[in-house]
Amino acid sequence: MKILSGIQPTGRFHWGNYFGAIRQYIDLQDNEQAFYFIADYHALTTIREPEVLRSFTQDAAIDLLALGLEPDKATLFRQSDVPEVAELTWLLMTLTQMHLLEKCHAYKDKRDKGIAADAGLFTYPVLMAADILLYDSDVVPVGVDQVQHIEVTRDIAQRFNRIYEVEALKLPNAHVVDSTAKVPGTDGEKMSKSYNNTIELFETPKRTKKRINSIPTDSTPVEDPKDPDNCSIFSLYRLFASDEQQAELAGQYRAGGMGYGEAKKQLYEAAMDYFADARTRREQLEQDSDTVEDVLRAGATRAREVGRIVLDRCRSACGLTARH
Numbered sequence: 001m002k003i004l005s006g007i008q009p010t011g012r013f014h015w016g017n018y019f020g021a022i023r024q025y026i027d028l029q030d031n032e033q034a035f036y037f038i039a040d041y042h043a044l045t046t047i048r049e050p051e052v053l054r055s056f057t058q059d060a061a062i063d064l065l066a067l068g069l070e071p072d073k074a075t076l077f078r079q080s081d082v083p084e085v086a087e088l089t090w091l092l093m094t095l096t097q098m099h100l101l102e103k104c105h106a107y108k109d110k111r112d113k114g115i116a117a118d119a120g121l122f123t124y125p126v127l128m129a130a131d132i133l134l135y136d137s138d139v140v141p142v143g144v145d146q147v148q149h150i151e152v153t154r155d156i157a158q159r160f161n162r163i164y165e166v167e168a169l170k171l172p173n174a175h176v177v178d179s180t181a182k183v184p185g186t187d188g189e190k191m192s193k194s195y196n197n198t199i200e201l202f203e204t205p206k207r208t209k210k211r212i213n214s215i216p217t218d219s220t221p222v223e224d225p226k227d228p229d230n231c232s233i234f235s236l237y238r239l240f241a242s243d244e245q246q247a248e249l250a251g252q253y254r255a256g257g258m259g260y261g262e263a264k265k266q267l268y269e270a271a272m273d274y275f276a277d278a279r280t281r282r283e284q285l286e287q288d289s290d291t292v293e294d295v296l297r298a299g300a301t302r303a304r305e306v307g308r309i310v311l312d313r314c315r316s317a318c319g320l321t322a323r324h
Contacts, residue, residue, distance in 0.1 A: 004137035006039040009056035014198035016183040016191030034074040066282035077299030084307040088130040129153040134307040150174035164317040184232040217260040228253040240270035
C-alpha cells in the first residue's frame with residue numbers, strides 16, 4: 001500500500017498542524033511505501049518572495065525530520081524536484097472539465113468573497129491530482145475539508161482512463177485523519193495561521209510561554225471551582241498529558257483554590273516536555289543542512305523513479321512517445 005501526503009511550506013508549523021495532521025502522517029510511514037512531499041509548487045499561489053519560500057521549504061523539511069519522519073521508511077522530497085508532476089498536470093489539464101474546478105472550495109471561497117482568483121488557484125486541484133496519481137497512491141490521508149480534492153482526483157483519473165480506454169491511472173482513496181477535534185488557538189477559536197492565534201512547534205521557550213500566557217480566561221475567582229471541559233487551556237493540556245495527568249489537573253480545577261495561571265504553567269511544562277526530543281533533533285539538523293539536502297535529493301530520485309513509470313503509461317495512452 002502506498003501512502004502519499006503533501007504539506008505546504010507557507011509558514012512555521014504549529015500545534016494545530018502537528019496534532020491535526022503531521023503526527024498521524026508520520027504514524028502511517030510504517031506502511032510498505034510512504035511518500036511525503038513539501039508542496040512548494042502549490043505555495044507559489046500565495047508566496048511571492050523567493051527567499052521566504054526557500055526558507056519555509058527548508059524549515060518544513062527540518063521540522064518533519066525532527067518530529068519523527070524517518071528517511072529509511074518514508075520518501076521525503078520537494079515537489080519541485082520532480083518535474084514529472086508538472087508534465088502530468090498538463091496531460092490532465094487537457095481533459096479536466098471547467099465545471100469540475102468551479103465547484104472546488106478554494107476557488108469558490110475567493111469568488112464568493114469577491115476576490116480575484118488567478119489561474120494557479122483555479123487549476124490547483126489538477127496539480128494536486130497529479131501529485132497523487134503520479135505515484136500510484138493507494139491512500140491519501142486528509143482532513144475532512146480536503147476529501148473533495150480526492151474526489152476530484154478520482155473523477156479526473158476516471159475520465160482519463162475512460163477517454164483513452166486504458167487503466168493508466170490508479171484511483172486513490174481518502175483516509176480521513178482524526179483531527180483531534182478542534183485544536184484551540186490562543187483566542188479559543190480553531191488554531192490557524194489565518195487567525196493569528198497559533199503556537200509554533202519550535203518557538204523559543206520564552207515565546208511559547210508568552211503565547212500560552214496570552215490565552216484569555218474567565219473571571220472565576222481563584223478559590224472557586226472551575227470547569228475543565230469548558231477551558232481551552234485544559235483542552236490543549238489534553239494533547240500533551242497522560243490520562244493520569246489529565247485526571248489530576250481536572251481534579252484541581254474542580255476542587256477550587258487553583259488559578260488559571262497554574263494551569264497555564266502546567267500546560268507550558270507538558271508541551272516543552274512533549275517536544276523536548278524533537279527540539280533537540282531540530283537544533284542538530286539546523287547545523288547539518290547538508291544531511292537535510294541529501295535526504296531531499298535522495299527522496300526526489302526515488303520519487304522520480306516511481307513517477308516516470310506512471311507518466312510513461314500516460315504519455316503512451318495519449319499518443320506521445322514514452323521517454324524511458
